[in-house]
Amino acid sequence: MMRMGIMSAAHVHTASYAASLKAAPGVTLLGLADDDAARGRAFAAAHGTRFYDSYAALLADKPHGVVICSENTRHREMAEMAAQAGAHVICEKPLATTLADGRAMIQACRDAGVNLMTAFPMRFHPAAVAVKASLDRGEMGAIRCCNCTNQGRNPDNLRPWFTQKALSGGGAAIDHIVHVADLLRWYMGAEVVEVYAEIDNLFYKGEIDVDSAGLVMMTFDNGVFASLDCSWSRPRFYPIWGNVKIDLICARGLLRTEYFIQNLKVYRGDTKQLELQSWASNADQVMVDEFVASIREGRAPAVTGEDGLEAAEVTLAAYRSAETHQPVRLPLA
Amino acid sequence: MRVGIIGSGTMGRAHAAGWAQTDAEVVGIATVDCGTGEALSAEYSWPCYDSFEAILPEVDVVDLCTPTHLHYAMVMAAARAGKHIMCEKPIALTVAEGKEMIATCRAAGVRLFIAMVVRFFPEFQAAHRSIAAGQVGAPGVIRLTRASYRPQRALDDWFMDPVKSGGMMIDLMIHDFDQARWLAGSDVERVYARSVTTEHPDIPEDHALVILRFRNGAMAHVEGSWAYPKPMFNYKIEVAGDNGLIEFDNTISIPILFHKHQTAAEGVSDVALASSPLTVDPWAVEVMHFWDALTHDKPFAVTPEDALAALQIALAARESARTGQPVALEPLEVA
Incomplete structure (x- = not known):
């Protein structure tokens, strides 16, 4: 049996990853460690797993791999602890909030001879897989430009740290840019070379100290440009968390994709609310299975720490551009 | 008269x-x-x-x-x-x-x-009314799309000649630059744009993505295209305010849809025009408004200064797309 652990329940995705680990064949979920004992204990109880009151205690049980679901700025310390204990790592996105942290994580895992995977579940979404296959077959011709949105509700009612800069590293931009940046890198096999962005707090003025609105333009080394709306612009009462939509304007026409449209519209009599309830496939499960398989097969995972760092760098460039009102070249100095 | x-x-x-x-x-x-x-x-x-x-x-x-x-x-x-x-x-x-x-x-x-004419389209007027009534709070991010196929005229294909039409970013996108400014309730401070030619190497651009920043802090994403396959014509409105959200997509607001069995190729109009069943079409509403304002000495709903401001944004967008640099706009003053 492969032993797995979870480090921190800070992120809202922790529950889905825990469920995926429990469902993965040949995997035992040892438990969850959290330095916030109340949070960790409640999570462990709710998901029927063991609570460890320290990360060291969890790592002492020699997990083969860990899922890091801490606050964004704490990913590095978690990854370094795990690597030193010889545990393979899958880390929630964004991989890091500074280049130095991201590089240190990659180095620590390399030195320890463990995998570092970035949790980009979009790569395992069946629609994204189908788009990638179509692009590789070339049936729409070359991509000329992309119009993308990854808009959502402000998640700070679920976890307050999302809008505390010391823990999150930023707001909507750091929360959302990496998903689409990674997806487009993967779709095109190209790297971002320039970023322009307008970023501000337009939706929660006086309430939060991080950005909530962002429009980003990325240019890739194949000449393709892509705009991305990364805003927390869905109201708190919006009937679903948000969206990922990508229009690929191609030589042979338009390839329009919307990844979270597999929903039921439910007008709930019990809550008097409209909800869009997903019936989509569970991409988190496929992602966790890939992490497990990479360990079992002694190979690199399909999505690496380097992928996470490239996407994080796009975000950092966007913040820099928003401050200077100038396009910013990558790689960042 | x-x-x-x-x-x-x-x-x-x-x-x-x-x-x-x-x-x-x-x-x-x-x-x-x-x-x-x-x-x-x-x-x-x-x-x-x-x-x-x-x-x-x-x-x-x-x-x-x-x-x-x-x-x-x-x-x-x-x-x-x-x-x-x-x-x-x-x-x-x-x-x-x-x-x-x-x-x-x-x-x-x-x-x-x-x-x-887009000022006379009821869906845009409804969006403006909703904002003006405070239903969604202050506009933060506005998104406008106007995407269609390449206009083609048999006699004089002047749309395709940038010397005559200004190109897609001037001819087509001017509608949404005007709308963005109208819905934001502010003039534009900064423009950044990218454009590309997807399938018509004879024209400088047929698809463009533009980021606008307004003086009141709001921002807008404006997409324009002549690169969609015929007969697609998609236009969308989104206004995210600090207390609500407006969404509109013409392709899902259609009261009548004909899904016909394939027959011999049927004609598609030379120039794509928005159309939804209305008792009076927006062009007629526009003409009647002009006539009413002229003959009764009333103000126009959209002024030549508005039209000029939209042109200034469009020209800045075209310039930004050409240079790859953002363009700061000067306040417009007419002597």
């Missing part, structure tokens, strides 16, 4: 249908060639004039439905002849010409109306 329509293309036809619903005396239609022009004038039993110069002395009001590169000279001539003017968008191809046109009309004591 006697009205003359100049031009018998797509817009001449749309305006003629509007004029027919007013009590105005339409003297005739002027057109350089009397192919479709004769057919159009015959449809309404209006005389056909073979030039702008021929019809000008016969009228008090001109409705200029001519290609963009002719707007400046025709507006200047009409103003100097003391005629009131309705002129298709864009107002002109340069800000300097637009300023001169506005100043000349003012000095001549004639009224100038630029036909920014």
Whole structure:
């Protein structure tokens, strides 16, 4: 049996990853460690797993791999602890909030001879897989430009740290840019070379100290440009968390994709609310299975720490551009 | 007051249908060639004039439905002849010409109306009303898309000639630059744009993505395209405010859909026009508004200064796409 652990329940995705680990064949979920004992204990109880009151205690049980679901700025310390204990790592996105942290994580895992995977579940979404296959077959011709949105509700009612800069590293931009940046890198096999962005707090003025609105333009080394709306612009009462939509304007026409449209519209009599309830496939499960398989097969995972760092760098460039009102070249100095 | 329509293309036809619903005396239609022009004038039993110069002395009001590169000279001539003017968008191809046109009309004591027809589309008016009523709070991020196929005219394909039309970013996107400014309730401070040619190497761009930053802090993403496959025409509105959200997509607001079995290829219109079943189409609403404001001495809902501001944004976007650098906008002042 492969032993797995979870480090921190800070992120809202922790529950889905825990469920995926429990469902993965040949995997035992040892438990969850959290330095916030109340949070960790409640999570462990709710998901029927063991609570460890320290990360060291969890790592002492020699997990083969860990899922890091801490606050964004704490990913590095978690990854370094795990690597030193010889545990393979899958880390929630964004991989890091500074280049130095991201590089240190990659180095620590390399030195320890463990995998570092970035949790980009979009790569395992069946629609994204189908788009990638179509692009590789070339049936729409070359991509000329992309119009993308990854808009959502402000998640700070679920976890307050999302809008505390010391823990999150930023707001909507750091929360959302990496998903689409990674997806487009993967779709095109190209790297971002320039970023322009307008970023501000337009939706929660006086309430939060991080950005909530962002429009980003990325240019890739194949000449393709892509705009991305990364805003927390869905109201708190919006009937679903948000969206990922990508229009690929191609030589042979338009390839329009919307990844979270597999929903039921439910007008709930019990809550008097409209909800869009997903019936989509569970991409988190496929992602966790890939992490497990990479360990079992002694190979690199399909999505690496380097992928996470490239996407994080796009975000950092966007913040820099928003401050200077100038396009910013990558790689960042 | 006697009205003359100049031009018998797509817009001449749309305006003629509007004029027919007013009590105005339409003297005739002027057109350089009397192919479709004769057919159009015959449809309404209006005389056909073979030039702008021929019809000008016969009228008090001109409705200029001519290609963009002719707007400046025709507006200047009409103003100097003391005629009131309705002129298709864009107002002109340069800000300097637009300023001169506005100043000349003012000095001549004639009224100038630029036909920014999207201001008369009910879905855009509804969005503006919702914002004005405070239903969604202060606009934060506005998203506008206007994406269609390449316009193709059999006689004079002036849309494809950037010297005559200004290109897609001027001709098509000007609608949404105006809308963005109207919905944001603010002038633009900074423009950043990228553009590309997807399948028409003979024109400088057929798809563009533009980021606008407004002086009041709001931002907008504006997408324009002539690169969609026929017969697609998709336009979308999204206004995310700090207390709500407006969403609109014309492709999911269609009361009647024909899903026909495939037969022989059917014609698709030369120039894509938005259409939804309405008791009065927006072009007619626009003509009636112009006529009502002119004959009852009321203000126009959209001013030539608005049209000029939209042109300034469009030109800045085209410039930004060319240079790869953001463009800061100067406040517009008309002498």
